[in-house]
Amino acid sequence: MEEGSEKRELEHEVISNVAEVISAIKNAKHVDQVICALHSIATILFPVDPSLLSDSIDESYRDQVFSVEVPTAEKRNGWWRAFYRGAAFPTLARFLLLDVASNWLGCFPFSAQKYVYDVFFVRGLVSEVLQILVPFLQLNAVDGLDVNAVLSNSERLLVLCLLENKGVVQLAREFGGSSKLRNVTDVHTKMDVSRVAQIVASIPDKARMNSSTSLSSHVFFKQVVVQLLSLAEEREMILLVNVEMDEMDKNGAMFFVGEMFSRICRRGSTDLLSSELIPEVLRLVNGCLSSNNDSITKGLLVSKPVMVFWSRIMESISDPYTTERISEVILQKLATQDANDVQAYWLLWLLFHRIFKLQASVRSMFVDKFLLWKVFPLSCLKWILQFAVHECPPGSSLSEHNRPGLLNTVQRLMAVWSKKEFVQTAPIEQQACILFNCTSILKVKSMWIEE
Incomplete structure (x- = not known):
């Protein structure tokens, strides 16, 4: 009870402070008064060095900046949590994005803009910041406001927070790092992660045509994908040792990766995603x-911690369309890049072996x-035959590998090819593919007989 009472008291204190700052700015006659008001609350939330503002304000206001009481680190952390997880941040953020951006921000020196304005968005809880910022990309005309200034500033902050400050990685950390989100089993929590992924993916659609090129679909999604793939290095957050398939969605960071990949692919950027994914793998x-002298075993790959992210990345995707599109594009790109059989097999194995083993729909996708x-x-x-039908690396002895699977596959292929309507209606290219598959498998069968 005492802890809850202290929390409510702190939240009330934070909101009261925000109200005082907003009131002071509304009554301000000079830009330095606005800067001082914002500095007073920024100091409570972040470690702000007042000397960084000394050249940004008139000498008559410097004593006011230097006299602000600096809280202890513990108290600052408490204020920060109360500010971003309660009503205080949305209240102040809307005021900053509307009134301050329209009336005062153009007068801010660069250092003041960075340390007492941008800081509320750059150093905040990214999931909360996004939910406030993105709707402002489609702001309609408002009496008394410079809408162009508001829109330009909102776009600038999104580029700063998400791209320049690697906000996508920070989102994954938020979803994978807290006790609330590390185990994403709660339906409402999953909905929260999905909603944030949807907000991120919608940004290029909502940005103005003449906005920063960083918010164009191609550039924006490329930067998002690069950040998501960089999570391979976040081992303490991503790696879940001995986690089974039905427990994979407990990892909030990986769930976010899968949600983002699905939305990027659904917006027609599968080619872009695969172009970043393939070189890394x-x-x-x-x-x-x-x-290893040009020799790899499955055990060797499984034993390397760095490989865990890549073996789970496709597992994080729950959308069958996305899984199929990524698989298809990866195969086609490997062909255009002249990958050899060994490279192609191990890339497919690393990305797909878990879901191929555990999901019947994925097996059907490859084999059928x-x-x-x-x-x-x-x-x-x-490569598909090698990975999904033979189920062994190139050059392996086939005598002990998946004989029933090979025979079942060739029977299905022959059954389809032998149908009159298929021969009459299917494109020549498709018939050629099935013929190639049949002859390849029959060749393997003849090798068994020889063995």
Whole structure:
């Protein structure tokens, strides 16, 4: 009870302080008064060095800045949590984005803008900051406000917070780091993560046509993907040792990655995503090959902690369309990049072996849909057969690998190819693919007989 009472008291204190700051700014006659008012609350929330503002304000206001009481680190942390997890931040943020941006921000020196204005967004809880900032991208005309100034400032802050300050990584840390979000089993928590992912993905659609190129779809999503893939280095947050498939969605950071990938692909940027993903995985595969005399085993890859992120990344995606599109584009890109059979197999194995083993829909995608109904370059078909049908690396002895699977696959292929309506209606390219698949598997069967 005492803890709850202290929390409510702190929240009330923070809100009262925000109200005082807003009132002071509304009554301000000079920009230095606005800067001093914002500095008074910024100092409570962040470690702000007052000397950084000394050249930004008139000498008559400097004593006011230097006389602000600096709280202890413990009290500052308490204020920060109360500010961003309660009503105080949305209240102040809307005032900053509307009134201050329209009437005063253009008069701020650069250092003042950075340390007593931008700081509320850059050093805040990114999930909360986004939910306030993004709606301002579509602000309609408001009496007494410079709407263009408000829109430009909102766009600037989004670029600063999400791209320049790596806010996407910070979002993943928020979802993967707190006790509330580390185990994403609660329906409402999953909805929160999904909503934030949707907000991030909607930014290019909501930004103005003449806004910063950083908010254009291609540039923005590329930066988002690069940040998401950099999470491979966040091992203490991402890696869940011995976590089974049905527990994977307990990891908030990976759940966020999957939600973002799904929305990026749904917006037509699968090619962009795959272009960033493939080089990273190939680099790891080639590194293993070069350090192990061009030989890799599944056990070797599984034993490397750095590989865990990459083996779970496709597992984090719950949208079947996204899984299929990424798989398809990866295969096609590997073909255009002249990847060899060994590289292609281990890349596919690293990304897909877990979901291939545990999800019937993924097995069906590779073995049925890709082999029967999709048209791929022959090299892709060979890789699909190697990974999904033979289920062994190139060059392995096939005598002990998945004989029932091979026979079942060739029977399905022959059954489809032998149908009159298929021969009459299917494109020649598709028929050629099925013929290639059949002959490849029959060739393997003949090798069994020889063995």
